[in-house]
Amino acid sequence: MNETEHAKARPRWGMVIDLDRCDACQGCTTACQTENNIPPPTPQSAAQDRSIRWMELLPNVEGEYPRVKLRLIPRPCMHCDKPPCIKVCPVGATAIGAEGIIAQVYARCIGCRYCTTACPYTARYFNWYPPRWPEQLSQSLNPDVSVRPRGVVEKCSFCHHRLQKARDKAAAEKRELRPGEYLPACVEACPTKAMFFGDLDDPRSEVAQLARSPRSFRLLEDLGTEPKVFYLREGE
Amino acid sequence: MAFDYLRGVRSLIPLWAILAGCGSEVHQPVGYNHDVHVNKLQIGCDNCHAGSMTGQVAGLPTVSDCADCHAEANGTSDEEKKVVEAVKANRPLVWQRLYSIPSHVFFTHRRHVQSGGIACERCHGLMKNQKRPPPAPLVALTMTDCINCHRERGVSTDCTTCHR
Numbered sequence: 001m002n003e004t005e006h007a008k009a010r011p012r013w014g015m016v017i018d019l020d021r022c023d024a025c026q027g028c029t030t031a032c033q034t035e036n037n038i039p040p041p042t043p044q045s046a047a048q049d050r051s052i053r054w055m056e057l058l059p060n061v062e063g064e065y066p067r068v069k070l071r072l073i074p075r076p077c078m079h080c081d082k083p084p085c086i087k088v089c090p091v092g093a094t095a096i097g098a099e100g101i102i103a104q105v106y107a108r109c110i111g112c113r114y115c116t117t118a119c120p121y122t123a124r125y126f127n128w129y130p131p132r133w134p135e136q137l138s139q140s141l142n143p144d145v146s147v148r149p150r151g152v153v154e155k156c157s158f159c160h161h162r163l164q165k166a167r168d169k170a171a172a173e174k175r176e177l178r179p180g181e182y183l184p185a186c187v188e189a190c191p192t193k194a195m196f197f198g199d200l201d202d203p204r205s206e207v208a209q210l211a212r213s214p215r216s217f218r219l220l221e222d223l224g225t226e227p228k229v230f231y232l233r234e235g236e
Numbered sequence: 237m238a239f240d241y242l243r244g245v246r247s248l249i250p251l252w253a254i255l256a257g258c259g260s261e262v263h264q265p266v267g268y269n270h271d272v273h274v275n276k277l278q279i280g281c282d283n284c285h286a287g288s289m290t291g292q293v294a295g296l297p298t299v300s301d302c303a304d305c306h307a308e309a310n311g312t313s314d315e316e317k318k319v320v321e322a323v324k325a326n327r328p329l330v331w332q333r334l335y336s337i338p339s340h341v342f343f344t345h346r347r348h349v350q351s352g353g354i355a356c357e358r359c360h361g362l363m364k365n366q367k368r369p370p371p372a373p374l375v376a377l378t379m380t381d382c383i384n385c386h387r388e389r390g391v392s393t394d395c396t397t398c399h400r
Binding site: 097103145168 | 338340347350395397399400
């Protein structure tokens with residue numbers, strides 16, 4: 001396969017979250033914390049609003065008491081096609097990959113936090129404290145994901161270590177990667193099947209079809225960041 | 237004052253200690269001869285480095301691996317005697333790692349050797365011709381070597397390929 005053919009075959013990974021199906025159980029948040037070695041919030045970090053949540057449920061309150069409607073919108077990193085975060089990084093610690101995943105190289109990050117300010121979705125988190133887990137959990141970290149030290153910025157990676165594992169398996173079995181073989185932990189864990197993941201450039205894929213649906217929208221679309229996470233608003 | 241303090245600290249650290257620290261040598265418990273095992277006896281790398289084809293790390297042989305051939309002395313060398321003694325006493329041979337990878341780099345032998353079909357020599361040099369264990373890696377690998385090889389083979393050079 002030459003370089004041009006390879007470029008054509010490259011997927012553009014994206015996510016669709018159906019807000020009609022989401023019941024805000026936070027299963028995605030828990031799955032993400034476990035998968036990506038994110039230390040659980042402490043009373044101190046919560047009080048200072050410094051807890052790390054790669055997948056966060058954004059609250060949206062409508063109406064006034066007693067007629068209040070609370071909507072919770074799951075918010076991972078949007079993996080924007082035009083990401084503002086990588087433009088401001090002075091050391092090249094964050095970059096967009098060929099398949100559209102925004103990478104964060106912790107060893108390069110100097111912790112200046114320009115990117116956390118630049119991200120309009122507040123999807124980036126600074127490690128204010130050294131990571132700590134309860135004793136029972138400290139021995140069951142995921143060996144496929146590094147433990148980030150204090151002083152670096154981190155964010156959702158679309159669980160790209162899972163992509164590599166799936167690719168390795170496909171290569172060992174001498175076949176192409178099958179659709180649905182690579183899913184981030186949040187998508188896999190969603191009990192109401194509200195999350196979809198796949199190649200946005202493949203017109204036959206479920207995510208590409210859902211992303212084109214009339215119900216589809218993206219967060220802060222007018223900023224021109226072109227996020228690759230689509231939401232489906234309430235249906236008929 | 238600060239200048240005097242620095243001079244005092246420097247005098248405490250002799251130059252030889254700094255040089256020794258920079259090029260620290262690896263000493264192995266036995267003067268293992270790769271040339272005899274690989275070239276003469278045609279034993280494959282994965283016989284002793286069990287993970288070198290399919291594992292994440294290549295690994296180092298245990299004394300029971302040596303026992304397969306060295307339960308009794310096959311020759312007359314002093315180095316073999318050390319192995320036979322260790323096998324008989326069931327005492328582990330503490331081999332030292334020659335290569336180490338920083339914790340922020342994710343590397344698997346499986347991906348490179350089995351899936352990529354890269355020969356061991358590409359990163360480890362002509363280890364098979366070594367008559368004594370080398371005190372330092374034969375090839376000093378840097379990230380530039382990784383990137384160049386990835387480019388040559390048209391493999392992804394995205395940060396996430398190696399850094400997670």
